[in-house]
Amino acid sequence: MNDIDPQKFWKSRKSRSGGGRAPRRPAVGLLTVAALLAAPVPAAQAQVAGGGTVVRTDAGRVRGEVTAEGRQFLGIPFAQPPVGALRWSAPRPVAPWQGVRAAGEFGNRCVQGTSWDPGYERPSHTEDCLDLNVYVPQGVVRGPVLVWLHGGGLTAGAGEDVVPDVFARRTGAVVVTVNYRLGAMGFLATEGLDGEAADGVSGNFGMLDQQAALRWVRANIGRFGGDPGRVTIAGESAGGRSVCTQLASPTSTGLYRAAIVQSGAYNDCSARPHPTATAQGAAFAERLGCSGAGTLACLRAKSAAEILAAQGGFDWAPVTGGAFLPTQPAEAFANGAAARVPVLNGANRDEGRMFAFASFDVRGTPLTAERYPSVMRAAYGDGVLARYPLSAYPSPTIAYGTAQGDGLFACAALRLDAVLATRGPVYTYEFADRTAPPFASLRNLGTDFDFGATHVNEVQYLFKHFGLESPLDAEQRALSRQMVQYWGSFLRGGVPRADGQPAMPDRPGLVLSLRTGSAGGNVLSATTAQEHQCDLWDAQKSSVSP
Incomplete structure (x- = not known):
């Protein structure tokens, strides 16, 4: 489209160091409170909904904080860090921890370059980034849940790009914002990686991260006052494209009851055919000097900075042909093989x-x-x-x-x-x-x-x-x-x-x-x-x- 990629022109936030945690912003804004829903819940859950800042997740306890708009829990890991041998593998459940984990700062942004957005003046080289943030309006009990997938072209951005605390308070919804792997880290497909994939198709790691976050929500959001049976996935631009893709994915069935697509239907939500994706992966590997039988080991030995420097000019997008996305989204929609949700x-x-x-x-x-x-x-x-x-x-x-x-x-x-x-x-x-x-x-x-x-x-x-x-x-x-x-x-x-x-x-x-x-x-x-x-x-x- 004449040198334009609708996914690459937004990102933003001040960071303390390239790839490090971004400073937490104070809650701001005063808007009227919406009427909240009420329903019977177990006593332990009701206690949390009443304003507790320590919540037990399935992996351990987290401590958030009270803000002017309610409560927030930042930087909660939902999967193991995809580093070392886990680079380019499906996300795995997060390892349990002892004690109470602080949840007062955003986690690391996934590997990405700079952009014109304020705060993204330096690249991030951090692969330990599979975190999410939870915003809870005061007093919510069994409230609806919004899971927000950020934009940024599947090559940039983070869950922290929106702060939905006022939105949560005014709607009575628990809002979750999610990080997922980007660029080559999230969407590389190669023959070697195909051999490691259960269905023989690689290249959807970022999309699988999104599903892992949705499974975390299903297992844990009730402890924060949300209703795991009323989850809506939403996103804008590449986030909207992600929602469109998840609608077409059979492996997302049951993870949400509704969806919001904002400016995400571009190119009819199309994905890369598997042969195209693996051909691009081979060219990417050659750019990094990796070829032959040792290609995958060579790629995993490269630093995040080297991977990032080499990914420019390639199309990093979901891949068709496997269990995650058997066919193009438009075809899935036309054939009725898509989630039947509002x-x-x-x-x-x-x-x-x-x-x-x-x-x-x-x-x-x-x-x-x-x-x-x-x-x-x-x-x-x-x-x-x-x-x-x-x-x-x-x-x-x-x-x-x-x-x-x-x-x-x-x-x-x-x-x-x-x-x-x-x-x-x-x-x-x-x-x-x-x-x-x-x-x-x-x-x-x-x-x-x-x-x-x-x-x-x-x-x-x-x-x-x-x-x-x-x-x-x-x-x-x-x-x-x-x-x-x-x-x-x-x-x-x-x-x-x-x-x-x-x-x-x-x-x-x-x-x-x-x-x-x-x-x-x-x-x-x-x-x-x-x-x-x-x-x-x-x-x-x-x-x-x-």
Whole structure:
């Protein structure tokens, strides 16, 4: 897709050392408390739900802390560190510990490079990173559970990228954020690794980490006040793609009862065919000087820094052909071989503006009117150029970004709505607040570029993105409260609703447009596909590739 990868433009947080633990941020923000659910529970569980900071997990006790929003337990390991001989192996249950383990700081971020996000100025070379964080609203008993999978292109990011303590308090939900292996560490497939895999297919280690975290939740979340029978998996961008992939995975059956996909349907949630993945793995190994019978031992002897330095330019994504993902997600959805659970799915109106900005303006080479036709033809062909005339947009970059966003995100989300609707309810939205402040990474660039409702921008309306308070005005704060209500009612097992607002629809082709009051407020739209020219993109979707 002309030098753009929708997974690689976000990450953030200050760290004390490359690959070390990030400093814990204080809880901030004051929003009204939502009504909490109540149900009989065992006495020991009720005691924990009443505000205890020491909780016994199946591996040992952890000590969290009380915050202004409730309780939080940070950096809890859910699997053994995937180091040494366990590098590139399926996650194994965490070893029990004695005493009480401190859970007051985030764990290590998984191996990844730097990015433009604040706090990711240094790489992480730490493989001991399979931790999760639990946010518990005060007094919750058998509350719904949200498990959040972070974005970052399957090559970057961490569970700490969102702080959902206010969201948890307002919805009465227990929220879990998860780390999982990234890049080559999470998605390398080789013949040698195939030989170690029970099903003969390697390359899904990061996805298996996510499932291990969900099994930890099923076994332990009741002790934190959550209901293991009401777990919703959710994520944005690569996190949303992960949710889409888990929906298609037979081995995730029973680990959740609902799913939320935010800007995650791009490329129709496609995975790498196994032969493609192993060919890429062989090329990656050769880049590191590993070949022949000793390839796997050679790779495991390389440092994390060497692995990270060599992974650029490869596609790190899930792999089809094994027990985890027998077939492509789109095929699984179409054939009915996917989880039959309620789904909340959507995208942002101006997804592509950020990527276009990253391709041109941020590099100091804004797209000009003279270059626009040739750039569009090279990326999409004459047919798309004719449908996106420069005269219809305020700048060449925005025109190009509009085409990107329509083709890669908006129409893919609508296609996913249609195919998922054959096997259960699918509630649909489009985040369309063009007045939204750019999220922190973009704000820090000091640019006056009009990002509109671009990729990632909705996250700050739900959570403290990167642990920060976003500069929302009164109307934007009202929309934020409404979005939290929509998401919260879905978590509790109902139709997504907000006070005084239209319910989120469950009908293919009808979309809830999320907007501020000055822009007309939240409305149901039957014209989203036409506005994003989906007839064009659906006809040539194979040409749109990140």
